[in-house]
Amino acid sequence: MVDENPDVLLKRAVRGDEQAFHALYQRHQPTLYRYALRMTGSPWAAEEVVQEVFLLLIREPQKYQAARGELGAFLFGVARNRVMKHLERTPRELSLDVMNADGSAWREPEDPLTPMMIAEKRERIEQVREAVLGLSAEFREAVVLCELEEMSYEEAAQACGCPVGTIRSRLHRGRALLLARLEMLRDAPRRASAGAK
Amino acid sequence: MMNCEEFELLGLDIDRADADPREAAAAAQHVEGCARCSALLESWREVKGDLQLLREATRFEAAPARVEMRLKQELRTRREARVLPRRTAVIASWALAAAALLAVSVGWVRTHNQSVRPAAVPESANQVAGVTAIDSNADENETLLAADYDGGEFTQLPGSLPSESGENSIFRVRMQRGGLERFGLPVDPERASDWVDVDFLVGEDGHPQAVRLHQDSLVAAVAQ
Numbered sequence: 282m283v284d285e286n287p288d289v290l291l292k293r294a295v296r297g298d299e300q301a302f303h304a305l306y307q308r309h310q311p312t313l314y315r316y317a318l319r320m321t322g323s324p325w326a327a328e329e330v331v332q333e334v335f336l337l338l339i340r341e342p343q344k345y346q347a348a349r350g351e352l353g354a355f356l357f358g359v360a361r362n363r364v365m366k367h368l369e370r371t372p373r374e375l376s377l378d379v380m381n382a383d384g385s386a387w388r389e390p391e392d393p394l395t396p397m398m399i400a401e402k403r404e405r406i407e408q409v410r411e412a413v414l415g416l417s418a419e420f421r422e423a424v425v426l427c428e429l430e431e432m433s434y435e436e437a438a439q440a441c442g443c444p445v446g447t448i449r450s451r452l453h454r455g456r457a458l459l460l461a462r463l464e465m466l467r468d469a470p471r472r473a474s475a476g477a478k
Numbered sequence: 479m480m481n482c483e484e485f486e487l488l489g490l491d492i493d494r495a496d497a498d499p500r501e502a503a504a505a506a507q508h509v510e511g512c513a514r515c516s517a518l519l520e521s522w523r524e525v526k527g528d529l530q531l532l533r534e535a536t537r538f539e540a541a542p543a544r545v546e547m548r549l550k551q552e553l554r555t556r557r558e559a560r561v562l563p564r565r566t567a568v569i570a571s572w573a574l575a576a577a578a579l580l581a582v583s584v585g586w587v588r589t590h591n592q593s594v595r596p597a598a599v600p601e602s603a604n605q606v607a608g609v610t611a612i613d614s615n616a617d618e619n620e621t622l623l624a625a626d627y628d629g630g631e632f633t634q635l636p637g638s639l640p641s642e643s644g645e646n647s648i649f650r651v652r653m654q655r656g657g658l659e660r661f662g663l664p665v666d667p668e669r670a671s672d673w674v675d676v677d678f679l680v681g682e683d684g685h686p687q688a689v690r691l692h693q694d695s696l697v698a699a700v701a702q
Contacts, residue, residue, distance in 0.1 A: 311541075339549065406535050434496060
């Protein structure tokens with residue numbers, strides 16, 4: 282079932298086949314959710330984005346046209362639009378507590394580290410999370426796609442619907458800002474400038 | 479050879495898998511001789527390590543199960559909404575078909591009864607006014623001309639009205655069937671020369687209102 286053609290799965294899902302829908306959902310939702318979470322910094326917003334994306338797929342499946350691209354790319358495009366709208370209408374949300382998507386407190390994965398090391402690691406993660414969320418949407422998106430989602434420049438450009446050069450330029454600027462913010466957060470400037478002016 | 483400005487733009491891609499090999503080589507060569515760019519690369523690698531930590535910490539993040547439950551509920555709702563009108567349409571079409579069948583059956587029974595049932599025969603001349611309807615819709619082969627109808631009942635003559643007073647008289651006349659044409663009754667030409675006994679129902683004004691072929695006329699004709 283999981284290996285079935287996405288278009289066939291979609292047709293079955295739209296007709297009400299829950300198994301087909303489950304297969305489609307499980308295939309695409311983690312990527313969409315992580316992207317939305319990393320862009321918005323809010324589990325609730327990410328949850329809403331994922332829900333809206335799949336609701337659109339259920340209610341208006343005709344909006345996806347296989348001839349124009351893969352289903353995953355279509356879903357990502359819808360998620361991206363929803364994220365951008367969310368960022369436009371709401372001030373940046375930074376949760377004070379690191380939370381999991383289900384609202385439970387973030388828990389360090391099993392790791393053979395001392396409590397001190399765990400605390401330090403957690404602090405670093407929180408700092409970099411805050412620094413990424415502090416970037417403007419377009420720079421943040423370049424960093425999220427190219428550094429966190431590990432997409433190639435071509436893939437990121439395709440996802441954002443812009444040329445590769447634009448992605449590289451945004452990433453360059455995003456990296457510079459990220460460096461400056463992290464140095465500021467850690468209060469340990471190692472160099473005067475990395476292009477962040 | 480790459481300069482500092484180019485390194486800031488391209489050099490930080492040195493560790494990327496999809497980096498251009500020539501750019502990466504030029505960046506590596508530049509960084510060996512430039513302390514500032516070397517520090518920049520070191521800082522970036524540290525940030526990249528932090529990004530790696532963040533990536534690992536959120537690698538298995540996924541939407542909570544309640545999202546899928548809500549979506550499946552929507553799926554069910556839409557499926558039921560689609561099925562309901564279809565079911566209603568099926569029921570409606572069956573109901574229509576049944577109604578049509580019923581109408582056809584009733585129509586057939588009525589038609590059949592009318593063609594089989596003989597017209598009511600009045601008991602007396604006083605009852606003749608309400609009767610005497612020969613079925614004009616009967617099959618062509620079964621059509622009975624009024625002047626041929628030996629059913630023993632009165633046939634209202636064309637243009638006459640039933641008497642309201644009921645004080646009528648009956649006169650029996652022996653005549654040829656063709657003579658009934660004069661009273662406006664159609665007569666089968668082949669039987670026009672037959673002698674028949676005819677009862678005329680005559681009203682108070684002396685005009686015949688209805689006519690009846692006497693039931694014994696055929697017997698009488700045969701006897702003659």
